[in-house]
Amino acid sequence: MTPPSTPNAPLTPAHAPIPPPTNPADVAPPRCRDADYSRFSSYYQLPRFPTVFPSASNDSAEASNEYPLEKILNEAAMEDRTVILTTLNEAWAAPNSVIDLFLESFKIGDRTRRLLNHLVIIALDKKAFIRCQVIHTYCFLLVSEGIDFHEEAYFMTPHYLKMMWRRIDFLRSVLEMGYNFVFTDADIMWFRDPFPRFHHDADFQIACDHFTGNFDDVENRPNGGFNFVKSNNRSIEFYKFWYSSQETYPGYHDQDVLNFIKVDPFITDIGLKMKFLDTANFGGLCEPSRDLNQVCTMHANCCYGMDSKLHDLRIMLQDWRHYLTLPPSLKRLSVVSWRVPQKCRSHGSPEKSVQED
DSSP states (O other), X not given: OOOOOSOOOOOOOSSOOOOOXXXXXXXXXXXXXXXXXXXXXXXXXXXXXXXXXXXXXXXXXXXXXXXXXXXXXXXXXXXXXXXXXXXXXXXXXSTXXXXXXXXXXXXXXXXXXXXXXXXXXXXXSHHHHHHHHHHOSOEEEOOOTTOOOOSOOOTTSHHHHHHHHHHHHHHHHHHHTTOEEEEEOTTEEEOBOOGGGSOTTOSEEEEEEEOOSOTTOTTSEEEEEEEEEOOBHXXXXXXXXXXXXXXXXXXXXXXXXXXXXXXXXXXXXXXXXEEEOOTTTEEESSSOOOOTTXXXXXXXXXXXXXXXXXXXXXXXXXXXXHHHHSOHHHHHTTOOOOOOOSTTOOXXXXXXXXXXX
């Protein structure tokens, strides 16, 4: 894949800015890591955990990063302070691997190329950071003392669990800096601008492995690999609660714990508005979005092993390119669908080797 040329100036975002909330108290103030959210303290007291992600001013991170995290987020943000975030380790950063397919999908998608101006890649090790600097504009090296995330994280091992929970804690810190974000796993192909499909009244909206047909139904099976979150006090408290709930449910990863806590009274108490995204628009190999006229993203979830994942992601990109060559009349007839899953077909065995679900 050809690396991008010199970074372009950020482009005007394609979607209209999200209207600000009418209540100023709903807006999360920038740099409010130590703020006292007293309005929520009567509901839930967050246990004292050590900070697992360094702040933007952490000396070890600054030694490798040319700019602090907040400057990078500010440069990449849309007018409404929304950024697109993904994480990357060495295993997914190799040439012709997952990250190249991820970036390629933006370049051949419908109104997605310009969204690369708002994408920040969070590298979890130095080799991933070095590769990111070659292929993308906005990169940040996130250092966790004493923990090395450069290798593939095998599903549900302690290494995998640490990586997943550190991701949740990092995303909480982004919300506390006052940024909305779309978090996307790098094994999700972006084929259309997803912003028109998001719910404008939701604080937290998330893709699903299985969608019941109802955006509000807690029986939906969410997948933590893709979500859109607005920065406000409700979402910040939710991420604190989610992260701390690993103590209530030890040995489970973040997605399982989300399934447990999505019905917790705390969610109602803080007033969080949660929505589940339709797999017709935000599909995956668990439940593919069959109509290519409607698809925004496709996730290589329910996939066991790096080789299988890469094979099926390449087939996805081929299928999309073929769809783009069709005349409008054939596109409207929906005569083309995905040829995946192929190697990613599930046989009920545990996932063996992935960076993320």
